[in-house]
Amino acid sequence: MNPMQRNALECQAISEAFLSLHEQDGFTRLPPSSLLHDSVPMSFVMSAGLIQVENDLDKIVAETGGKFAFTQPCFRHFDMKQVGEDPTRLSLFHMSAAFHIGCSKRETVLPRLWRFLTETLGLEKDRLWVTYLDDEEFGRDEASYQCWKTLGVEEGRLVGLDQNHCFWRQRSLGQIASDGKKCGPHTEVFYERPEVSCPSCESVERAIGSCRCGRFVEISNSLFIENYIADDGSLIPADTVFAECVVGLERSAMILQGVSTVYQTSRFREWHQHIGKLLHPPLSIEQKNSLNIAFDHLSAFVKLTNDGAPAPGKGGRKYIMRRLVRDAMNQVQQCGLDTTFLLEVLLKDHHPTALERLQEECVRFNRYVQPINDNARCVNHDGK
Ligand SMILES: [Zn+2]
Structure with missing residues (x-):
């Protein structure tokens, strides 16, 4: 695949390629879960995990032979404060995942x-760790x-890390680990962006998975569950083993589109274009970062609203929705933009419910909180 083709790949296309490749190998494609799932009653779906399908697992295994794949939107409210601190962090993101229940062989x-990353996506092997x-x-x-060595990955590109990086353990009990918590090793693939110069990243072993400069971008993780972990830390062989392989779509898109942050990927392009027309002079680096955070939060708010999330309020999911709006508003004001006007520009045509709720919350917010920038206004807004 040549670079021109690579540039054209957006999250949707990467997802489609991942799912089709698995379908060719006998996996059944399942729909994503709603972000509002009973398994996380006070919050939203956080990863492309087994938890969303566990209640129906026996039925799904019977129907699919235990091999299934899907692309899941995920929202992590606990990551909200970290959005904007590094080039790859989003609160709402998408993962394509494939599960094989009953098998944990690395060869499957x-x-x-590897074929998906190097042939379908066309990633350069000498950039992968x-x-x-x-x-x-x-x-x-x-x-x-x-298995990696057999695939041709050089020894020097295989980085052994301890349990803090490469061992997963389940936090809550699920159906297929009823006599203990599932656990197992995982193996991640990172893409190196040598254009990011960072002193901490001179030692790959120390930097990978730790440094947040964006030189090494984690794009995939494969997990092999073969044991339960007892309270005393000992491992008990699992009756049902399984393998899970996930690929991060926004991070892959960022690499394929040759942009330096996930905020510049095509997912946000339309919003940037709308705003770009309204702004002069250009924004400072700090203001651009504020806009990135605001776009992340607003995009999450829209998606969650479309999935049936409640309007902003107190407690649980309502509180998370409130935090999204208020944090976004703070960021918008730091850009010197008028929030109400910005929301109209971005959302009026496509997301009327989200827009209405955002505007209501802005009115409530403004009643109690002095705007950070009293001169906040949109530069080109007629009549201001
Ligand atoms: Zn670094």
Whole structure:
């Protein structure tokens, strides 16, 4: 695939490519879950995990033979404060995921993933780094290591990391681990962007998965569940093993589109174009960052509203919705823009319900809080 084709790939196209490749290998495509799922009653779906399908797992396994794939929107309210602090952090993002229940063989996951990354997406092999578990307590994930080597990944690009980086353990109990919490090693693929110069990243082993400069971007993670973990930390072999492989769509799109942050990917392009016409002189770096955070939060608000989230208010999901609006408003005001006008420009034509709720919350907010910038206004707004 040549660079021209790569540039054309947006999140939707990456998702479609991932799901089709799995369908060709006998996986059944499932629809995504609503972001409002019973498994997270006080919040929203946070990852492309098994939790959304666990209640129906027996039925799904019977229908799919245990092999299924889907693309899931995910929202992490606990990441909101970190949006804008590095080039790849979003509160709302999308993951394509493939599950194989009853099998944890690396050979059934990693070769397909490698083909997807290097052939379907066309990522350069000499930009890819792979982590695997190499830990004092849990040992070395020899199966993953050997599988990557067989695929042609050079030893120097295989980075062994401890359990803090490459070992997953379940936090709450689910159906298929009823006698303990699931756990297992995972192996991640990172894309290196050498154009980001960073002193901390001279040592790949120390930087990968730790430094947030954006030189190493995690684009994929494959997890192999083979054990439960007991309260005393000992491992108990699982009756039902499984493998999960996920790919981050916005991060992959950022790399394929050759832009330096997820905020510049096509997902936000239309909003940037709308706003770009209204702004002169150009925004400072700080103001651009504020706009990125505002766009992330507003985009999450719209998606959550469309999925049936409640209007902003007190407690649980309502409170999360309120925080999204208020944090976004603060950021918009730091850009010297009028929030009401900005919302009209971005949302009027496509998202009337989200717009109405955002405007109501802005009125409430303005009643109690002095705007950070009293001169906040839109530069080209007629009549202002
Ligand atoms: Zn760095």
